Amino acid sequence: MKNIAVIGAGTMGNGIAHTFAQTGFKVQLIDISQQALNKGIATITKNLDRMIAKEKITEADKEATLGNISTFTSIKEGVEYAKLVIEAATENIDLKLNIFKELSEFCPEDTILATNTSSISITQIAAVTNRPELVIGMHFMNPVPIMKLVEIIRGYNTSDEVTNTIMDISKKLGKTPVEVNDYPGFVANRILMPMINESIETLYNGVAGVTEIDTVMKLGMAHPMGPLQLADFIGLDVCLSILNVMYDGFKNPKYAPCPLLVNMVMAGKLGVKSGEGFYDYSESRKAEKVAKQFL
DSSP, X not given: OOEEEEEOOSHHHHHHHHHXXXXXXXXXXXXXXXXXXXXXXHHHHHHHHHXXXXXXXXXXXXXXXXXXXXXXXXHHHHTTTOSEEEEOOOSXXXXXXXXXHHHHHHSOTTOEEEEOOSSSOHHHHHTTXXXXXXXXXXXXXXXXTTOOEEEEEEOTTOOHHHHHHHHHXXXXXXXXXXXXXXXXXXXXXXXXXXXXXXHHHHHHTTSSOHHHHHHHHHHHXXXXXXXXXXXXXXXXXXXXXXXXXXXXXXXXXXXXXXXXXXXXXXXXXXXXXXXXXXXXXXXXXXXXXXXXXXX
């Protein structure tokens, strides 16, 4: 299984493409936007240059990695020979379902269809395909080239063979795969997002300020990044989307998003990617400084 397709050239998609390509896989990176593809390749190149500067890889490694990646703006053309497709589009259920309907139509019949969703039901996604036994969750952590964990989520019909194959591939990438069951938020976000949401509630209720909340969690709980800064890094719109999925899935008020989070997203204050969230990233150097904490 050496031909891999990745749907989406954003933060997660280009990170997944980078990781597979650096491990020797041939990667077809697909996005409807040529601009997004160009930006994705530029990000991969910059991250490889950073690894060269730290003497983790050589210039030859960089060229080999980039040589393993080809780009496409058409799903049909990009997945024609893929044995594994990993969808890493925006965390929107309707978009994902439409993508998997297309994948079901265009992919070879034995192609495994994986999704990088961080919260949406694998069973629901699999239901729109003609191969639910070949659909699985493969939830990478950001930044993908650095973080070791991959949550492997079986849908109701996912076969043992497919699960074992994806576990093995994750290990070949140098990752640590952990199998979890198909419930909203899985494990990582079911625990993380309520913590972030409670941190926002703490701010909303005037208990303490942004830096004070983050400092308590960093120094008191040994977290490398405070929860509000982490929310900015993830994207406040992504946090809101995941909380809504869990709230809809469990019908439990403890997952209801804080009104402050809702208002910030509506105002376009999404964190690092918009230049402002709980912190100000209006200067490009500030955003770069946050990213470098993990790269």
